[in-house]
Amino acid sequence: MKTRITELLNINYPIFQGGMAWVADGDLAGAVSNAGGLGIIGGGNAPKEVVKANIDKVKAITNKPFGVNIMLLSPFVEDIVDLVIEEGVKVVTTGAGNPGKYMERFHNAGITVIPVVPSVALAKRMEKLGADAVIAEGMEAGGHIGKLTTMTLVRQVADAVSIPVIGAGGVADGRGAAAMFMLGAEAVQIGTRFVVAKESNAHQNFKDKILKAKDIDTVVSASVVGHPVRAIKNKLATAYNQAEKDFLAGKKSAEEIEELGAGALRNAVVDGDVVNGSVMAGQIAGLVSKEETCAEILEDIYLGAAKVIKEEAARWSDI
């Protein structure tokens, strides 16, 4: 099965592993790319040396294509832009902002640029600036999110641009992937299910939170102060949302609230503090109940999508 995305990137499966900060390291991205998907290193807020070590790791694991996600709120964003160019990284995805000012440098270096967009307006702007594709990520996703749902965003972005669209947010299996293709996507990006992959180095406590989560267990924090983030409900998320109420009542400063979030993702992913740390995960966590290898996950999604698409097509074949 081929789409413009599998051809553009020379990958077997039209499946990206989300570039999740702290989680998407060289081991995870290397395993996904090696198995035929697009593994993506999550730059997050990491300094250049850390991202470079992860790039070296992927290159040691596989010769296949991989990407680096540049989180545009990072204090090290300029360094990471330099790094991906120096290292000959072929694919860059961006998140949490507008990568417009780096586009020319990426293209001069022959990099395929795929920004995450939370709206049709940004998708169109990215297409005009020469983006090779866009990832339309709905608010079902974990981590930093926009306002629209995946269902409405993917459909409207696919209608508005001519470049290929990757659907993300709320996808964890073949049925979800098939739904994205029906909406006009030519690949899917998946985060939460890869957090619990065998090759993922996320702390077991973090994985267990996802494996045990139900459909309604995530909440959005920092909608008032900071950047909206979806995570599994815990003491931190509850405290953050209470602090925001206090802020609106004039009883707390923005700085005091932002303090709560500092280092919270690292605390959960690396140290396993899933009480006071931020357990970022998508709403589809309720469907994720097994630790598997990246190869097993990719095959399950790909074959699962093929199965339901064929079954559904058969139902419509007489019309």
Ligand code: TUI
């Ligand atoms: O970036 C993500 N997900 C993330 S980043 C992250 S690290 C972080 N932690 C705490 C606070 C903030 C960041 C954890 N999860 N997904 C991609 C994404 N991009 N979601 C939303 C956006 C986005 C939002 C606004 C992309 C562009 C944008 O543009 C605004 C503009 O400048 O036009």
